[in-house]
Amino acid sequence: MSSRIDILLCHIFILVICAILLGAFSIQFGMGEFPCPLCLLQRMCMILSAIGPAYVIARGRHRRHTGMTVLSTGLGLAILAAVGGMAVATRQDLLHIEPGTPGYGSPIFGLHLYTWALLVFVCIIIASGLMLVFGAEYPSSSQATTSRKRWYTTLTLWLFGAIILANAIVAFMESGFNLFLPDNPEHYELLRQLGIGTGSGGSG
Amino acid sequence: MIATAIFLLLFLLLISVRYWRARVSYSLFFICLVSILLLFWHHATDKLNINL
Numbered sequence: 001m002s003s004r005i006d007i008l009l010c011h012i013f014i015l016v017i018c019a020i021l022l023g024a025f026s027i028q029f030g031m032g033e034f035p036c037p038l039c040l041l042q043r044m045c046m047i048l049s050a051i052g053p054a055y056v057i058a059r060g061r062h063r064r065h066t067g068m069t070v071l072s073t074g075l076g077l078a079i080l081a082a083v084g085g086m087a088v089a090t091r092q093d094l095l096h097i098e099p100g101t102p103g104y105g106s107p108i109f110g111l112h113l114y115t116w117a118l119l120v121f122v123c124i125i126i127a128s129g130l131m132l133v134f135g136a137e138y139p140s141s142s143q144a145t146t147s148r149k150r151w152y153t154t155l156t157l158w159l160f161g162a163i164i165l166a167n168a169i170v171a172f173m174e175s176g177f178n179l180f181l182p183d184n185p186e187h188y189e190l191l192r193q194l195g196i197g198t199g200s201g202g203s204g
Numbered sequence: 205m206i207a208t209a210i211f212l213l214l215f216l217l218l219i220s221v222r223y224w225r226a227r228v229s230y231s232l233f234f235i236c237l238v239s240i241l242l243l244f245w246h247h248a249t250d251k252l253n254i255n256l
Binding site: 037038040041044045047048051054055058077080081084087088091157160161164165167168171172174175177178179180181183 | 205206207208210211212214215217218219221222229233236237240241243244246247248
């Protein structure tokens with residue numbers, strides 16, 4: 001695999017994570033479902049796992065930095081975060097695994113969101129492993145060129161940053177000025193604390 | 205507020221990755237990871253009264 005394909009795959013990696021997080025937002029605000037603490041922890045781990053590929057593409061602007069060293073650092077970070085996310089998703093799966101126990105939230109395509117999250121983390125680990133196995137290895141000095149900003153790299157990193165900030169706002173709305181998130185959130189605590197209605201209904 | 209702080213740390217981490225400063229980025233990454241795991245530990249053991 002050439003370094004261009006590696007960097008392109010890292011873009012796709014981040015954009016897929018962004019799409020998943022935007023999907024979670026659409027369920028939160030569209031269907032009026034509040035993310036529980038474990039759901040937010042899974043979002044954190046997804047963001048953390050996309051930081052590795054963000055590092056690869058940020059370095060990819062400078063061709064002399066690309067290659068197996070950068071790729072292995074970035075994907076290593078992604079795997080570490082995905083293992084943490086898997087632990088959280090597995091924990092939430094096991095909470096509801098007993099037959100007859102209602103799951104948290106509505107199932108999407110037959111599976112609850114935490115089960116989808118578990119599959120996403122498994123896919124991250126498999127994809128990272130495959131990219132490491134088939135990663136590009138070439139001499140750095142011969143390909144040293146000046147950096148060139150690509151519009152899609154800038155767009156991807158800005159979108160990713162905006163989604164992280166949006167999640168920070170949502171988490172603040174849910175926890176309010178409390179230290180921890182409520183176990184079963186049914187309203188936006190911040191809105192209640194500020195006396196702006198009940199903040200229920202997931203309308204944001 | 206802890207969750208909000210972790211998300212803000214993640215944003216800071218993204219900025220530090222963009223302007224790669226190895227020591228800062230690695231430190232922030234592991235601070236984020238450990239914070240997430242500690243928060244997970246709190247929420248996972250809180251309700252069940254687990255003794256490990």
